Amino acid sequence: MSDPGLTSVVRRASVFESEAEAQRTIDATLRALAACLTQDERREVASWLGDRYASAVREMDSTDPTPPSIDEFVDRVRSDAEVDSPRPKIRVALAGLRTVIGPEAFADLRAQLPPAYGSLFDPASVEPGATFVDIVADAGAFERDIAESAARATLTVLGYRLAEGEATDVAPYLRGDASAWLSRRATNDAGTFGADGFVDRVADRTGASEGRAREYVSAVGDALAESVPERERERAAAQLPDSYEPLLDLRV
Numbered sequence: 001m002s003d004p005g006l007t008s009v010v011r012r013a014s015v016f017e018s019e020a021e022a023q024r025t026i027d028a029t030l031r032a033l034a035a036c037l038t039q040d041e042r043r044e045v046a047s048w049l050g051d052r053y054a055s056a057v058r059e060m061d062s063t064d065p066t067p068p069s070i071d072e073f074v075d076r077v078r079s080d081a082e083v084d085s086p087r088p089k090i091r092v093a094l095a096g097l098r099t100v101i102g103p104e105a106f107a108d109l110r111a112q113l114p115p116a117y118g119s120l121f122d123p124a125s126v127e128p129g130a131t132f133v134d135i136v137a138d139a140g141a142f143e144r145d146i147a148e149s150a151a152r153a154t155l156t157v158l159g160y161r162l163a164e165g166e167a168t169d170v171a172p173y174l175r176g177d178a179s180a181w182l183s184r185r186a187t188n189d190a191g192t193f194g195a196d197g198f199v200d201r202v203a204d205r206t207g208a209s210e211g212r213a214r215e216y217v218s219a220v221g222d223a224l225a226e227s228v229p230e231r232e233r234e235r236a237a238a239q240l241p242d243s244y245e246p247l248l249d250l251r252v
Helices: 003-011 019-034 039-047 051-058 070-081 086-101 103-110 115-125 132-140 144-161 164-173 178-183 195-206 210-227 230-237
Strands: none
Touching (some): 039 051, 070 086, 086 103, 086 164, 144 210, 164 178, 195 210
């Protein structure tokens, strides 16, 4: 298993500004994980990696391997890697680790940590190189240009509907250009239009019929459920009236 392989897999994700940032995040994530493990467990994890990243695990000297809270874990990576918006970057680093070491070894590592860490580990089903548009294309069985139009329109309208704080919390999890489509329109004074008004706005932006626009919104909702942790989705859903659930159920 070569270290460039792990860097390459993780670097494909657009959440990183550079290869150096990806490497810092991988190093910091592995060190934070190693601090949660016993010496024997650290040796085992190091054996799965090449020399470049194995050293980050082997050299960790943790006298108390009790895992911290997930928020403290994230803060450690943020500080160590010197990155902003660390959660989506940690998720991508872990998804890349799973790709490199294999699902069985990854499951063994996951088993050493509390269930609360699931929001970092479980979304690894999204491949590190997949953009949000790719996920929409799969969800709706759309051609990529149609998926891009659907995602751009739906996220832009959603950005109008959510308060700025919620939109900017969700945006970092959307790989590719999609994060800008959601956050650039967010304001502190969110709109109040209902579900029908939402569909009308998506239809206007895409030139689609109302029925087709509903299909677009549904596919984007499925992609959000796959890409964004439950806690962030629930906070965003709390700003939408119940009438939105049949159209865009962010709680699923």
